[in-house]
Amino acid sequence: MVRQVVVVGAGVYGAAVADTLTRRGARVTxxxxxxxxxxxxxxxxxxxxSCGKQPRAYHDLRVAGMAAHRRLAAEVPAGGWYHDGGNLEWAADHAGAERLRRKVAGVLGYGYEARWLDRAEALRLEPDLAPAELPADGIAWFPAEGWVDPIRLIGHLLSASTGRGAELVDGDAVTDLEVAGGLVRAVRLRSGRRLVADAVVxxxxxxxxxxxxxxxLALPMRNTRGVLIYTAPAPVAVSRVVHAPRVHLRPDGGGRLLLHSPDVDDAAYPSETGEFAVDRSAVEAVLDAVRALLPGLRTMPVESIRPGPRTVTVESVRVGERPIPGDGLPVLGRVVELPNFxxxxxxxxATLCLHAGDLVAREVLGEDVDDALAAFRFERLAVDPDHSPKIQ
Ligand SMILES: Cc1cc2nc3c(=O)[nH]c(=O)nc-3n(C[C@H](O)[C@H](O)[C@H](O)COP(=O)(O)OP(=O)(O)OC[C@H]3O[C@@H](n4cnc5c(N)ncnc54)[C@H](O)[C@@H]3O)c2cc1C
Known part of the structure; x- marks a missing residue:
């Protein structure tokens, strides 16, 4: 019987797994x-x-992930990490508009909510956008989408878990796993501490x-880097996720905006200190795009990354590493050859953690969730040596 579980990692997944495990009575570190x-x-x-994601099992997992967020937010209404309002997206040229049309048709075919808006309708949702930056029509709105503040979410899940008896050990890396008789028996930490485990996640x-x-175990990964630009509190109202052709943005609390563009991701490079730095001109290009989209940012009279009155202040630029398994799909659940790992x-x-983490935790405790996890097992990567990308 599984009683003592060691969860390695205190990100969204570790926090979500610990939450279900402790709700169900396990002792968790x-x-x-x-x-x-x-x-x-x-x-x-x-x-x-779950916008344009394939195959169908992956789309469905993500839709279930979105529903799990809505449920938790309803359960903890004062939590403040969950933000609905949907996502607006449009294209700059004919080819992009055709791709968007195909994506909308595809998700509608899956029963996912999507609507076409014209410029006036989009401006009713986001009145601070520059009308000239929007096409007259062909603006897609995905009303069931949203965003979460992951740090608040993790804080809630971990404090709920520790409130039920979990121990959080931070600043101490897992350096070894003791495996004997086909099972993991204990987890060794850099500090020298040894944690006996009935299961490890x-x-x-x-x-x-x-x-x-x-x-x-050999887990193939093809992680990529992503660059995120966090503005200082900005004098514009943005209420939802917006995917404009040259910049993606969403609110980030306290009046801040979070900016991203696929083009800026390539501008991150390891600096002499070992930290990642980001090419300044790539950041400037994203700021130019957001200034064009949100005229209210052009007159922000504060110190900025580029001094001058027509600008927006950057509070921080962060580089994150996307954890991407070899074929792009999640790796979830028990390993056949090491059944307590x-x-x-x-x-x-961020989308998947609550639902997928719940499924993984329930399997740890012996529940049969095989139907839900069958498409995401570790073993598929062992039989697909080229690990070719399968997601869109
Ligand atoms: C730029 C960017 C944009 C993204 N956009 C989205 C998005 O829009 N929607 C979405 O759903 N997802 C998005 N993602 C992906 C999402 O953020 C990740 O899938 C998710 O945060 C991964 O969470 P995690 O808990 O698996 O990993 P992490 O948050 O990285 O947590 C893993 C933890 O494990 C710890 N750890 C590592 N090694 C050890 C060890 N040896 N011992 C002990 N601890 C260890 C680390 O310190 C870390 O805290 C994005 C990612 C990036 C980088």
Missing amino acids: VVDAGAAAGGTSGATFSWLN NCAGPQAAGIAALAG HFAVSHSG
């Missing part, structure tokens, strides 16, 4: 090499969506392959 929410979950766009995000290797590893963890 969550171990993080750094601080809770200090990994990818602290540097993420955290848009809740690998929620180490981008470092999940390293934890798997300690158990003798479990994975909860994926990209889009």
Whole structure:
């Protein structure tokens, strides 16, 4: 019988897994090499969506993830981490509009909510957008989407778990796993501490392959870096996720905006200190795009990354590492050859964590959730040596 579970990693996945485990009476130790929410979950766009995702099982998992967020937010209405309002998206050219049309048709075919808006309708949702930046029509709105503040979410899940008796060990890395007789028996930490375990859940995000290797398992990962630009409080009202052609944005609390563009991701490089730096001109290009989209930002009279009155202040630029298993799909649940070792590893963890983490935790405690996890088992990667990307 599983009583003592060690969860490796205190990001969105580790926190979600610990929450279900402790709700169901397990004794849990969550171990993080750094601080809770200090990994990818602290540097993420955290848009809740299943917009154009394939295959169908992955789409359905994400839709269930979105529903799990709505349920938890309803259960804890004062939590403040969950934000609905949907997502607006439009294209700049004919080819982009055609891709968007195909995406909308695809998700409608799956029963996912999507609507076409014209410029006036989009401006009723987001009145501070520059009308000239919007097409006359062909603006897609996905009303069931939203975003979460992952740090508040993790804080809630971990404090709920510790309130039920879980121990949070931070600043202490897992350095070894003791495996004997086909099971993991104990987890060794850098401090020298040894944690006896009936089960171990690998929620180490981008470092999940390293934890798997300690158990003798080869987990192929193809992590990528992403750059996020956090503004200072800005004098514009943005209420939801917006995917404009040159910049993606959402509110980030306290009047801040969170900005991203696929183009800025390539501008991150390791600096001499070992930290990641980001090419300034790439950040400027994102700021130019957001200034064009939100005229209220052009006159912000404060110190800025580029001095001058027509600008927006950047509070921080963070580089996050997306934890992406070899074929792009989540790796969830028990390992056949090591049945008390479990994975909860994926990209889009902000969307998936509550639902997928719940399934993984229930399996740890012996519940049969095989139907839900069958498409996401670790073993599929062992039989697909080229690990070719399967998601869109
Ligand atoms: C730029 C960017 C944009 C994104 N946008 C979205 C989005 O819009 N929507 C969405 O759903 N998802 C998005 N994601 C992905 C999502 O953020 C991640 O899937 C999710 O945060 C992963 O959470 P995690 O708990 O698995 O990993 P993490 O948050 O990285 O947590 C893993 C933890 O494990 C710890 N750890 C590692 N090694 C050890 C060890 N040896 N011992 C102990 N602890 C260890 C780390 O310190 C870390 O705290 C984005 C990611 C990035 C980078």
